[in-house]
Amino acid sequence: MDQGKRAQRARQIENAAYELLEKRGYSGTSMLSVARHAKASNETLYRWYGDKRGLFISIVENNAAATRQKLEAAIGGNADPLMVLEEIAPVLLSMLLGKKAVSLNRAAAADESGELGLAIAAAGRGMVYPLICRLMERGIQTGALKATSSETAADWFLNLLIGDLQIRRVIHALEIPTEQDLQQRVDTAIFAFKKLCETS
Structure with missing residues (x-):
């Protein structure tokens, strides 16, 4: 089976x-x-994914792929960290509040084994958070950002951007946001983040 057909399958x-x-x-x-x-x-499923956890890790990884790819490309280049954050913030927020991520988190909350939650943590935050930290580190090194550590800056950014929105979606307390809602949240978070990091 060629790569294109395998990816489609x-x-x-x-x-x-x-x-x-x-x-x-x-x-x-x-x-x-x-x-x-x-x-x-x-047999194909076990050969390709190893086990059920491997299958769901792949689903989570693919759901977070757009954010991860944008971060990887930005880290590999010399783009301004703040401009990168403005670019990836809508993608990240849309993904986290989207139907697939919310359904995965609802299922994880009901999974007594904790296996799905661990898969989500490993393939989602576990892959995206370190990339955001690397971006923040570059911002601190170049003087574009002021923070005590890259982890602190990443936490500020993610807390301002996401807050309790995802958990409210998971517990059915918030409908899926409109494009306008998402952009307003992004603009507010970026503005507050710049203030925290003492950027102009």
Whole structure:
């Protein structure tokens, strides 16, 4: 199977897993049920993903891919850290408050094993947070940002941007925000972050 066909097949399998997750929860979703729903062989799923946790790690990684790719590209170049933050903030916020991330978090909250929560932490925050820290470190080194550490700056930024919005979405206390709502939140967070970091 060539790479293009494999990528397309993987998307079909991961979409099937996500659909079952919404209906049955994490504990009620087995590799066999995903294979049947995706019309794939159980052997293929185990060969490609290793196990159920590996499958859901792949789903979380793919959901966070746009943010991660933008950060990686920015870190590899010489873009102004604040400009990068303004660029990635809407992508990150939209992803975290989107249907897929919220459904994954709802399922994780109901998963007594804690396995899905660990997968989300590893493939989501575990991959994006270090990249944000690296961006902040560059900002501190160049004098674009003032903070005691890159982790402190990253925490300020994420708390201002996300706050309790995702948890409110997860518990059904907040509808999915409009594009205008997202942009207003981004603008407010960036303005406050600049004030905290003493940028002009």
